[in-house]
Amino acid sequence: xxxxxxxxxxxxxxxxxxxxxxxxxxxxxxxxxxxxxxxxxxxxxxxxxxxxxxxxxxxxxxxxxxxxxxxxxxxxxxxxxxxxxxxxxxxxxxxxxxxxxxxxxxxxxxxxxxxxxxxxxxxxxxxxxxxxxxxxxxxxxxxxxxxxxxxxxxxxxxxxxxxxxxxxxxxxxxxxxxxxxxx
DNA sequence: CCCTGATTCGC
DNA sequence: GCGAATCAGG
Numbered sequence: 001x002x003x004x005x006x007x008x009x010x011x012x013x014x015x016x017x018x019x020x021x022x023x024x025x026x027x028x029x030x031x032x033x034x035x036x037x038x039x040x041x042x043x044x045x046x047x048x049x050x051x052x053x054x055x056x057x058x059x060x061x062x063x064x065x066x067x068x069x070x071x072x073x074x075x076x077x078x079x080x081x082x083x084x085x086x087x088x089x090x091x092x093x094x095x096x097x098x099x100x101x102x103x104x105x106x107x108x109x110x111x112x113x114x115x116x117x118x119x120x121x122x123x124x125x126x127x128x129x130x131x132x133x134x135x136x137x138x139x140x141x142x143x144x145x146x147x148x149x150x151x152x153x154x155x156x157x158x159x160x161x162x163x164x165x166x167x168x169x170x171x172x173x174x175x176x177x178x179x180x181x182x183x
Numbered sequence: 184c185c186c187t188g189a190t191t192c193g194c
Numbered sequence: 195g196c197g198a199a200t201c202a203g204g
Contacts, residue, residue, distance in 0.1 A: 042189075
C-alpha cells in the first residue's frame with residue numbers, strides 16, 4: 001500500500017501525539033513497518049516532535065559501505081500476509097513518556113532511584129558467599145556491591161553465562177526499563 | 184533480550 | 195519516494 005493523503009495525515013497526527021514509530025506502523029495497517037514510518041517521517045521533515053529546546057547536534061554517521069540487502073526478494077512486501085506479520089509482532093508496549101523535558105528527566109531520576117533501591121534490598125549477599133576481586137572468573141558476575149573504599153565491598157559472584165559480565169539478574173537490571181507502561 | 188529513532192542507499 | 199538494513203542508544 002502507498003502513502004495516501006489519509007495515511008499521511010494519520011501518520012502526522014499520531015507522530016505528533018508522541019506515539020512510537022512501531023505503534024504508528026501497527027495503527028496504519030497495510031503492511032507498514034516502523035522503518036517505513038520513520039522513513040516517511042523524515043521525508044516529511046517531522047523528525048522533531050515536541051522538542052523544547054536545544055537538540056544535540058548529531059554528528060555521527062560514518063557509514064562506509066554495508067553489503068546492502070542480501071538478495072532473495074520473494075516480493076511479499078505490502079501484502080496482506082506481510083501486514084499480518086507486522087501486526088502480530090507488536091508488543092503493545094511503550095508509553096507516551098515523551099513530553100516536556102522536565103517530565104522526562106523526572107522519570108529518569110525516578111528509575112535510577114528504583115534501581116538503586118532494588119540493588120540494595122534484593123541483592124544482599126551473605127558474607128560467606130561474597131567474593132573478592134581476586135576470586136572473579138569468567139563465569140562470575142562482576143556486579144559491584146557496596147562502597148569500593150569499604151571492607152564491605154564485594155562482587156555479586158553469582159554464575160554468569162560465559163561471555164557475559166553479569167549474572168542474569170544483573171544483566172537484566174542493568175538496562176531494561178522497569179517502568180514500561182501499556183496503553 | 185526487549186525496545187527507540189536516525190541514517191544510508193539500492194531499488 | 196520508499197523502506198530494509200544498519201547503526202547508535204536506553
